[in-house]
Amino acid sequence: MNFYKARNDLGKRKRFSRGVIVGEFESTLTRCSECGITWSMPGFGRWFNDMTYNLRIYMDRDHHPDFSGVSGYPIVSTAAKTMLAETFSNAVDFCDIEMVPAESLPEELKKEIRTRNGSRELKNISNTPPQYHRLLLKHGIEADYQKSNIELAVDCAMCGFKRYVTTGSSYIRDEPMYLIESTWKGYGVFNVECRGNHLFCTEKFVETYKQNKLTGLEFEQVQLV
Numbered sequence: 001m002n003f004y005k006a007r008n009d010l011g012k013r014k015r016f017s018r019g020v021i022v023g024e025f026e027s028t029l030t031r032c033s034e035c036g037i038t039w040s041m042p043g044f045g046r047w048f049n050d051m052t053y054n055l056r057i058y059m060d061r062d063h064h065p066d067f068s069g070v071s072g073y074p075i076v077s078t079a080a081k082t083m084l085a086e087t088f089s090n091a092v093d094f095c096d097i098e099m100v101p102a103e104s105l106p107e108e109l110k111k112e113i114r115t116r117n118g119s120r121e122l123k124n125i126s127n128t129p130p131q132y133h134r135l136l137l138k139h140g141i142e143a144d145y146q147k148s149n150i151e152l153a154v155d156c157a158m159c160g161f162k163r164y165v166t167t168g169s170s171y172i173r174d175e176p177m178y179l180i181e182s183t184w185k186g187y188g189v190f191n192v193e194c195r196g197n198h199l200f201c202t203e204k205f206v207e208t209y210k211q212n213k214l215t216g217l218e219f220e221q222v223q224l225v
């Protein structure tokens with residue numbers, strides 16, 4: 001059995017669109033007094049798995065892939081959702097997203113984008129974004145952290161926050177990862193705890209993706225132990 005890590009294809013001749021969160025994240029959690037991490041920040045991703053959170057996004061351009069992302073979390077087109085629901089239904093869950101067209105963006109946000117990224121960036125924003133869906137991966141596989149050169153840098157007993165890093169670095173570098181084959185539960189698509197938002201998959205997933213002519217991913221074979 002071969003396993004693969006999927007990474008986002010940014011687009012060859014024309015760049016693919018990415019999702020960007022509209023508006024402030026509504027915080028329900030506060031800063032942890034033990035580890036100092038504020039969970040409410042979008043970057044920490046808890047909102048992504050919160051099915052009740054109404055995610056509102058715009059797409060930063062008009063070339064839309066089937067697999068894209070928002071703040072590093074996977075979002076999929078309706079075609080990709082259909083394929084996943086048909087072939088890998090026990091491995092995934094979905095949640096709808098509110099798509100905001102360029103013309104409906106709040107004036108304040110437009111001003112902010114113009115100031116930060118220039119008016120060209122603003123002009124690129126899609127006015128006809130297709131419907132995307134949050135993709136939640138329900139199952140995991142374990143990695144050999146020692147062999148993969150990864151360590152758990154923060155493991156807060158109080159709030160449960162975990163941060164994995166590549167040894168000697170402050171984040172996880174894009175280096176070869178070793179997965180433990182015996183921990184695979186038989187699903188076609190799954191994640192690895194230290195890379196919670198990254199999609200890993202089997203050869204069957206890669207084949208189905210290609211048969212359905214889906215776009216937005218590139219696959220790299222991973223090592224097994």
Ligand SMILES: [Zn+2]
Pocket residue numbers: 032033034035036037156157158159160161
């Ligand atoms: Zn904490």
